[in-house]
Amino acid sequence: MDVGASRGERAVGSSRAVVLVHDRDRALGYRNIGTLGPELRSRGYELDVHSFDYGLGEVPPALDDAAMLVVMGSPDAAYDETPWIAAESAYLQTAIEMDVPILGVCFGGQLLARVLGGTVTESQFPEHGLIEIATSRPELIGPGPWMEYHGDTFVAPESATVIARNDAGQQAFVQGRHLGLQFHPEIDVDVFESWAVAWVRDGVEQDQDMVDVIRKDLTANEVELRVRCSALLDAWISGH
Template identity: 70%
Template sequence: MSETNSRAVVLVHDRDPALGYRNIGTFIPELQQRGFQLQVHSFDYASASTPPPLGDAAMVVVMGSPDAAYDLNPWVGPETAYLERAIGLDVPILGVCFGGQLLAQILGGTVTKSDWPEYGMTDIESDCPELVGSGPWMQFHGDTFVAPDSATVIARNDAGQQAFTAGPHLGVQFHPEIDVDTFDSWAHAWARDGVEHDRQLVAAIREDLEAGERDARARCSALLDAWIGRQSR
């Protein structure tokens, strides 16, 4: 994958474009530092606009969402069709949380409510630490994916599968892009939409992120380096 002047399509999921952009988190500087031009699109709040072309895209990054991959929201179908086209064109997809769930579902896996929702920095075990490191990653989800048999599950914990690869694609259940501002953007959306979360839990997670933001950024950087590097082999 050539990095110079390459386009990285990023799909976000918030009706406020400003919050949607903030949700991309540390992926913004990390991808820009690697020479990628970001093209940000949403199938829900920008459904009237044309999504970026896929023919010469270097990658598609699919971010998290408060909605579920199995929800019957009108934008899920068009986004699914777009990602199916990307897969057909061998455009690498990185799916994050909801994005990982949607990728698993498109490839023939399943997405369901989790018996063990995960919130905060959570340990995982990895079979492929050079791509996805073991240890703590940021989690905030009530659904879970089961990757299709055609994929390779590379990370897991007691709550379920945490990462899988399928050809050039990578789906993760956690949020490598997290920083304090990203978490604050989620909190702003919760307040706007009347979504209740345990205040003590939210405060504790934010405190953990403040203390560990530098490490989280380094782990995100390493994951991107490894995933991008796989595309050029």
């Protein structure tokens, strides 16, 4: 898979953000990147969106002029041995070798941890809803609450620095310019509703009472959640 130049040959001053999403439906579900989209565009970034899970026949975006790589959530597990996850993992490895900063969100954070040498397993403590975390880098990641919706968890590699956690496990880590998150900073009501549509479409059962509570909480906290996402993005970008 030829996705660009070698390390040190990447374009400087690029404004192109490569975004990996995970859903066969281009209009619904996990292709919705929520507040990250307008927040990146407002900072002058052009989004180049690709999907490995239903796009193995497509040529992935070149990385040689990419300012960043953002890897979003997925209903699949980062430890699954499927062809598209292998292809996406190789793509992340190439980005790392080319020094392209990576932001991994939920599944994306898990896959980043795995590619860097960490582990991803089924969690003993699945998390759903707005949950606070303990952070050692509040200028990058505040205590939240942040939106959690996952059944798997990562353990960052020894080469990384864990900067946020809670009783359920690690919540964020950094390695160089890469940032892996277990939570969803991009969440808004529209994103959550697109997930709900995808669950119905794919026959995924959810606790409806829990879904209703989360929907209510997101509606009440949507402005604050976007402010947190914006602050996180600013801190991460400035760290490049």
